[in-house]
Amino acid sequence: MRNSVENSDNLVDAHVDREISNCLNLQNPKSFFLFAGAGSGKTRSLVTVLKEFREKNYKQMQYKGQRVAIITYTNAACEEIERRLDFDPIFSVSTIHSFIWELIKDFNKDIKEWLYSNLKEQIEELELKQKKGRAGTQAANNRKKSIEKKYRRLETLEKINKFTYNPNGDNLSRDSLNHHEVISIGSYFLSFKQLMQKILIKKFPVLLIDESQDTNKDLINAFFEVENKYNSLFILGLFGDTMQRIYSDGKVDLGADLPERWAKPAKIMNHRCPPRIIKLINKIRSDIDGQEQRERTDKGDGFVRMFIFPITTTKKSAERIVAKIMADYTKDSKWTSQDADYTSLILEHHMAANRLGFFELFQPIYQVEKLKTGLLGGTLRELNFFTQIILPMVNAYKSKDDFTITSTVRKHSPLIKLAKDEKDQVLQIKKIKETVYEFLSMWDKNHDPLCLDVLRCVANLNLFEIPDSLYPFSVTGEESLGEKEELTIDKNEALMAWGECLNAPFSQIQKYDSYINGKSSFMTHQGVKGLEFPRVMVIIDDNESRGFLFSYEKLFGAKEKTESDIRNENEGKDTSIDRTRRLFYVTCSRAEESLAIVAYSSNPESVRKQVLSEGWFKESEVEIIWNLEINKESLFIP
Numbered sequence: 001m002r003n004s005v006e007n008s009d010n011l012v013d014a015h016v017d018r019e020i021s022n023c024l025n026l027q028n029p030k031s032f033f034l035f036a037g038a039g040s041g042k043t044r045s046l047v048t049v050l051k052e053f054r055e056k057n058y059k060q061m062q063y064k065g066q067r068v069a070i071i072t073y074t075n076a077a078c079e080e081i082e083r084r085l086d087f088d089p090i091f092s093v094s095t096i097h098s099f100i101w102e103l104i105k106d107f108n109k110d111i112k113e114w115l116y117s118n119l120k121e122q123i124e125e126l127e128l129k130q131k132k133g134r135a136g137t138q139a140a141n142n143r144k145k146s147i148e149k150k151y152r153r154l155e156t157l158e159k160i161n162k163f164t165y166n167p168n169g170d171n172l173s174r175d176s177l178n179h180h181e182v183i184s185i186g187s188y189f190l191s192f193k194q195l196m197q198k199i200l201i202k203k204f205p206v207l208l209i210d211e212s213q214d215t216n217k218d219l220i221n222a223f224f225e226v227e228n229k230y231n232s233l234f235i236l237g238l239f240g241d242t243m244q245r246i247y248s249d250g251k252v253d254l255g256a257d258l259p260e261r262w263a264k265p266a267k268i269m270n271h272r273c274p275p276r277i278i279k280l281i282n283k284i285r286s287d288i289d290g291q292e293q294r295e296r297t298d299k300g301d302g303f304v305r306m307f308i309f310p311i312t313t314t315k316k317s318a319e320r321i322v323a324k325i326m327a328d329y330t331k332d333s334k335w336t337s338q339d340a341d342y343t344s345l346i347l348e349h350h351m352a353a354n355r356l357g358f359f360e361l362f363q364p365i366y367q368v369e370k371l372k373t374g375l376l377g378g379t380l381r382e383l384n385f386f387t388q389i390i391l392p393m394v395n396a397y398k399s400k401d402d403f404t405i406t407s408t409v410r411k412h413s414p415l416i417k418l419a420k421d422e423k424d425q426v427l428q429i430k431k432i433k434e435t436v437y438e439f440l441s442m443w444d445k446n447h448d449p450l451c452l453d454v455l456r457c458v459a460n461l462n463l464f465e466i467p468d469s470l471y472p473f474s475v476t477g478e479e480s481l482g483e484k485e486e487l488t489i490d491k492n493e494a495l496m497a498w499g500e501c502l503n504a505p506f507s508q509i510q511k512y513d514s515y516i517n518g519k520s521s522f523m524t525h526q527g528v529k530g531l532e533f534p535r536v537m538v539i540i541d542d543n544e545s546r547g548f549l550f551s552y553e554k555l556f557g558a559k560e561k562t563e564s565d566i567r568n569e570n571e572g573k574d575t576s577i578d579r580t581r582r583l584f585y586v587t588c589s590r591a592e593e594s595l596a597i598v599a600y601s602s603n604p605e606s607v608r609k610q611v612l613s614e615g616w617f618k619e620s621e622v623e624i625i626w627n628l629e630i631n632k633e634s635l636f637i638p
């Protein structure tokens with residue numbers, strides 16, 4: 001009997017899926033807003049109700065050539081939802097940037113008009129500031145450069161007939177739009193162009209947005225406007241959690257003034273986390289909206305521990321010690337065995353680069369704003385030259401996989417093409433093979449050449465085409481100086497960064513590749529939303545994070561609030577402490593079994609006092625580790 005009561009308790013939110021399914025009725029459409037805490041099954045509901053919708057409406061949608069649009073935050077989340085919806089083409093699953101680009105991309109004339117007036121407006125604003133501001137300052141110089149750049153863009157606009165855009169890249173060409181522009185243009189078209197509104201609702205009578213708390217506010221407002229106008233033909237469904245708003249352009253208080261006609265189902269259960277972790281995240285949330293989640297009846301208690309270190313601690317060793325303590329505490333060897341399986345959440349990508357050992361390769365490029373997206377998305381041609389051509393060959397060479405070497409050369413090498421035109425092809429192929437193995441011998445005897453040497457060797461042997469930006473480094477002597485000078489005259493920061501990055505050892509290419517393809521055990525606090533892992537180590541280190549948007553030291557009471565924090569607080573505005581608290585909620589709520597928080601602080605004692613007084617942890621769960629050596633000995637850690 002008890003079991004059935006318990007099991008039925010786990011179904012306490014089942015009514016929500018039914019409520020949403022009722023909304024997804026093309027004859028009687030109703031928009032809805034499902035906001036609920038972490039792990040409450042929002043994404044699961046999204047998939048469940050869509051499967052039911054497909055059963056009922058497949059024929060009608062197919063007949064009219066219509067699709068359901070689902071927008072979510074990352075490419076990884078898109079793939080997961082697509083997979084769970086059986087890759088059915090009736091569903092169009094995309095990130096917000098791809099979705100908007102698909103909608104606007106054929107409206108070149110309108111895009112050009114928008115850019116004209118937007119650029120002119122920006123120039124006017126900057127010129128006004130320039131007049132008012134002091135001359136000769138850094139800000140004035142920057143404004144001057146920015147004005148010149150915008151004028152240049154205005155001039156080139158005339159010649160562009162077709163705009164381009166890559167949602168996953170850096171969009172550096174003249175005719176390309178940047179990420180911000182795509183969203184702004186989309187919001188504007190949807191708000192003011194009736195044709196765009198009609199195209200949207202005709203193509204997609206249902207639009208569902210996951211993680212909508214972080215969707216750009218102008219765009220959300222535009223969708224609200226369309227919904228308001230066409231609510232008898234169009235369903236807008238929002239899934240999200242205000243406590244998980246971690247990007248600054250999301251709409252604050254999303255859902256506060258929804259029309260009466262919207263459905264607003266609520267969920268109270270957390271299906272992901274065990275009771276101890278739910279208790280922690282309920283506490284973290286209590287000051288914000290007091291929403292409390294209930295636990296499933298069939299979960300073990302779960303584990304939470306916090307470890308505080310002085311900032312001077314050697315981090316790699318500290319984290320190894322923590323993993324060992326967690327393994328003992330939880331009796332779970334996956335925290336520390338050979339095939340350890342826990343996920344470390346770091347604040348900034350370079351923290352992963354540091355820990356995983358690809359810092360020299362990564363850091364110079366990460367500094368260049370226009371290369372950042374490509375670096376993190378794995379779309380930079382220069383790095384792909386190494387990751388997609390050289391690295392597979394080197395790995396194949398090490399594992400004596402001749403087939404992969406041959407097929408890579410066949411696919412990418414200009415030598416093959418040249419050989420085809422030669423009379424004695426057999427001889428030519430033999431020569432190519434010798435060249436390839438001469439190149440690969442760079443890795444003999446466990447040698448780890450610099451990327452620069454690899455590049456030069458490829459160029460010398462004419463083995464593969466060298467990406468344009470790397471060309472000046474691929475040649476030596478006078479030729480390279482001439483080329484470099486030409487390109488660096490206007491302080492080409494990208495080129496300088498490539499020069500620095502090429503000085504990294506080639507082994508860093510493999511490490512970088514694993515990280516950006518999600519094959520390492522490191523993820524960022526922000527990149528982890530929507531995901532879950534059995535064992536989670538949240539690493540907190542404001543010093544290494546460099547950003548000013550978040551401050552764990554303030555959240556944990558190790559640093560005083562600034563005047564502007566206090567002013568914002570008094571005015572009811574979002575402060576860095578609020579933002580950090582939400583980020584902390586997101587990271588802690590990813591854990592399915594056990595959670596370790598590792599904080600490096602300038603004031604460990606204050607942190608301990610604060611987290612205890614907040615009631616987040618019990619005394620026995622918080623530990624300050626002042627000296628790694630003592631712990632190393634007691635834990636037999638080398």
Ligand SMILES: Nc1ncnc2c1ncn2[C@@H]1O[C@H](COP(=O)(O)OP(=O)(O)OP(=O)(O)O)[C@@H](O)[C@H]1O
Nearest residue numbers: 037038039040041042043044045271272529530531
């Ligand atoms: N009704 C349910 N019964 C059993 N398991 C569930 C149920 N709903 C969700 N889950 C499981 O709980 C976990 C969290 O679900 P999901 O990712 O959909 O939550 P979410 O609300 O989108 O989370 P978050 O906002 O934290 O990203 C998943 O492993 C999911 O399979």
